[in-house]
Amino acid sequence: MLSGLMKFLRACFRPSSDRYVHTSSEAGGRQDGLLWYKDSGQHINGEFSMAVVQANNLLEDQSQLESGCLSSHESGPYGTFVGVYDGHGGPETSRYINDHLFQHLKRFTSEQQGMSVDVILKAYQATEEGFLSLVTKQWPMKPQIAAVGSCCLVGxxxxxxxxxxxxxxxxxxxxxxxxxxxxxxxxQLSAEHNVCIESVRQEMKSLHPDDSQIVVLKHNVWRVKGLIQISKSIGDVYLKKAEFNREPLYKKIPPS
Structure with missing residues (x-):
């Protein structure tokens, strides 16, 4: 069973400059229905590979692998970066993260002359603020973008x-x-922010003591405001900024 799983997940990386799933013979990739994969070869910290299985014909997720590109003024190139961006409501947020998060990380690493927890926090915050600016600009013509978001897992x-x-x-x-x-x-190296977890529901209630509907049980599934299960994300601006949670967005949010 383990051998079969390893074969299934073997060697799947597409360069970040090509953010779409469609493979080509020139890229050396393979595609089998909604599964695509490609050998990534050697990286500075060893061999790395990724697999992508699309849930539907519109790919809302992105993945990224960068190596030897994080540098400080003193030590030169070092490090390996892996990002997995699980989008929902559309592809815009995950694509934005794919295009900007690593660039922010490189900039802050260089400014502070090394990697640190603070550098990663600043890169996340800059990405969130950048996407908020994008939503603000596009809202009048494309209000649905306020309901697009993405999980963001980085190593x-x-x-x-x-x-x-x-x-x-x-x-x-x-x-x-x-x-x-x-x-x-x-x-396990990370903790999930999903309101199906009791401690996460309690955290949401303590952060929003005046909102009795902050977490709602809908169709036997706990959801934030009855809409989504995750409690933290990049994007989902309509749940963070009241000015984006109004008409004409209401009519455009798909049923949960």
């Missing part, structure tokens, strides 16, 4: 340290081989 490996940052309910898992037995242990 950065540098200097012998793994940094993991997460918004939403994607999960980072580390596989550790046990030499004595040959088994592989799965170690």
């Amino acid at each position: 950065v490996i540098c200097g012998g340290t793994i940094y993991v940052a997460n918004l939403g309910d994607s999960r980072a898992v580390l596989g550790r081989a046990v030499k004595a037995t040959g088994e592989v242990l799965a170690i």
Whole structure:
């Protein structure tokens, strides 16, 4: 079973400059229905690969792998960056993250001369603020963009340290081989922000004590305002800014 799973997930990376799923013979990729994959080869911290299985014909998700591109003034190029952006409501947010988050991370790493938790936080914040600006500009012509969002899971490996940052309910898992037995242990590295989890529901209620509808059980599923399950994300501006949660958006939000 494990062997079959490893074959299924083997070697799947598309360069960040080509953010769409459609593969070509020139890119060396393969596509089987809504599954695509491509060998990524060697990277500065070893071999890395990714797989993408589309849930539907419109790809709302993005994934990104960058290596040797995070630098400080003193040490030169180092580090490996992996990003998984699980979009919902449309592809705009995940594509925006794919185009901007890593660039922000490089800039802050250079300014602070090294990787740190603060650098990652600043990159996330700059990406969120940038997408908010995009929504503000496009709102009059395209109000639906206010209801588009994305989970954002990032792993950065540098200097012998793994940094993991997460918004939403994607999960980072580390596989550790046990030499004595040959088994592989799965170690969870990130926590999900999904209101199906009791502690997350309690957090939402404590943050919004005056809103009895902040978390609603709908069709046996807990949802924020009865709409989405995740409590943190990039985008979803209509749930963060009241000025975007009004007509004409109401008529355009698809039923949950």
